[in-house]
Amino acid sequence: MFEDSILEIMIKAVHKINYEKIISEQRELAGENISGDTTFGFDRAIEEKIAVYLIEQGFEGTVIGEEVQSYGGSEEKGIILIDPIDGSTNALRGLPFYASLIAYAEKKNLSEISRAVVFAPALNKLYYAVKRKGAYLVEGSSEKRLVLSDKKDFKYVIDMASAYTCTYANILSKFGKVRRLGSIGLAITFVAENLMDLVVDIGRYGRLLDVAAPFLILKEAGGKIITDLTDFNAHMTLNFIVGKNKLVDSIYREIWEYRKR
Numbered sequence: 001m002f003e004d005s006i007l008e009i010m011i012k013a014v015h016k017i018n019y020e021k022i023i024s025e026q027r028e029l030a031g032e033n034i035s036g037d038t039t040f041g042f043d044r045a046i047e048e049k050i051a052v053y054l055i056e057q058g059f060e061g062t063v064i065g066e067e068v069q070s071y072g073g074s075e076e077k078g079i080i081l082i083d084p085i086d087g088s089t090n091a092l093r094g095l096p097f098y099a100s101l102i103a104y105a106e107k108k109n110l111s112e113i114s115r116a117v118v119f120a121p122a123l124n125k126l127y128y129a130v131k132r133k134g135a136y137l138v139e140g141s142s143e144k145r146l147v148l149s150d151k152k153d154f155k156y157v158i159d160m161a162s163a164y165t166c167t168y169a170n171i172l173s174k175f176g177k178v179r180r181l182g183s184i185g186l187a188i189t190f191v192a193e194n195l196m197d198l199v200v201d202i203g204r205y206g207r208l209l210d211v212a213a214p215f216l217i218l219k220e221a222g223g224k225i226i227t228d229l230t231d232f233n234a235h236m237t238l239n240f241i242v243g244k245n246k247l248v249d250s251i252y253r254e255i256w257e258y259r260k261r
Contacts, residue, residue: 002130006078009057010102010117011128013050017100019121022046023091033067035207035235040088043067046100047084054080061104064234066209079105081234083209087183096122099186103212108232116213118189127189127217135192135220146192146221150244156197158243158251159187164203164260171254172200175247188214191243192221198243200251202259208234215242224248228259 026041033039044067051063051071061078063071080102085091087098097120104115114131127146129135135146156176160166161184172178176197181187184206190196192214208229215225226248227240239259241248 002133004115004130006059006104007115007117007128007130009054009059010080010104010115011119011126012057013053013102014100014117014119014121014126016053017046017049017121019046023085027092034069035066035209037066038088039067040085040092042091043085043088047082050082050084050100050102064209066234075108079108081105081209081212083185083213086185086210087181090182091122095182096120097181097183097186098122099183099189101185101209101213103216105212105232110208110212110215110227110229110232113212113216116216118185118213118217120186120189127192129213129217129220131216131220133220135217137193146194146217148192148218148222148244149194150246156244156247157195159190159196159199161187161199161201162203162205164205165201168202168255168258172251174254175250184210185214188218188242191223192218196243198241198247198251200241200255202239202241202255204237204239204260206240207237208232211238211240218242226252226256 023042028041030039047065047067062073062075063080065082083101091098099120102117105113116129118127126138187199224245225242229238
C-alpha cells in the first residue's frame with residue numbers, strides 16, 4: 001500500500017467501524033437526508049463515525065457527507081466526500097451488496113479526485129485507488145492490482161442503476177445480461193474487478209457521492225467514463241455510462257439520447 005497519509009486515514013476510518021453491530025442496532029427510519037432520500041439510523045451513525053475519525057486524525061479540509069452537508073474544514077486543504085452506506089436497503093435486509101464510499105479531491109472539480117476508498121464490509125473487500133498509481137483490491141491478507149479486461153469470456157453483465165434506466169432493458173439486453181444490484185458504487189467497483197462489465201444510469205438518479213470514489217477506481221483500472229456532470233455538487237444528480245471501453249461506446253450510441261435532462 002502507498003505511503004499516503006490521507007489515503008491511510010480514509011482506509012483506517014472504515015476499518016474502525018463495526019458495521020454489523022451498528023446496522024443491527026440502528027435500523028430505525030431517520031427521515032430524509034440532504035438529497036431527499038430515505039435514511040436509516042445506521043446511515044447517520046456510520047457517516048458521523050467516519051467524519052469524526054478523519055477530523056481527529058488531523059484532516060483539515062472540508063468533509064461533506066450524505067447526511068450532513070458539511071463537517072467543517074477548509075476547501076483549500078482538500079475535500080472528502082462520504083457516502084456512509086451505498087445500498088442502505090440491501091444492508092437493512094441483510095443482502096451483502098452495500099459499501100462505504102470515500103473520495104478525496106484536491107480541488108472542487110471531478111478531475112481533481114485523487115484518492116478513493118470503497119469498502120464492502122459484508123464481502124470483506126477493500127478497494128482503493130490513487131490517481132495515476134492504479135487501483136487495488138485487498139481481500140483478507142492478499143492484495144492485487146485491478147486491471148479491466150476487454151476480453152469477452154462470457155456474455156456481458158450490465159447493471160441498470162435506476163428504475164428509469166430499466167425501461168430501456170430491451171435495448172441493453174441486446175448486449176448481455178442485465179442486473180440491478182441496488183448499490184451504484186459497488187456495481188461500478190465490481191466492473192473494475194471484472195465481475196461486471198458496465199453500469200449505466202440515464203435516469204439522473206445517482207449523485208456525486210455515489211460515484212466519486214468508484215469512478216476513480218474504475219478509471220485507474222482502465223475503464224471508460226461518460227457523464228454529463230457539470231458541477232462539483234455532492235448532491236447534484238447525473239447520468240453516466242461507465243465500464244469497458246468498447247461496450248461503453250456501443251451503449252452510448254444506443255441510449256444516451258434518451259437520458260433525462
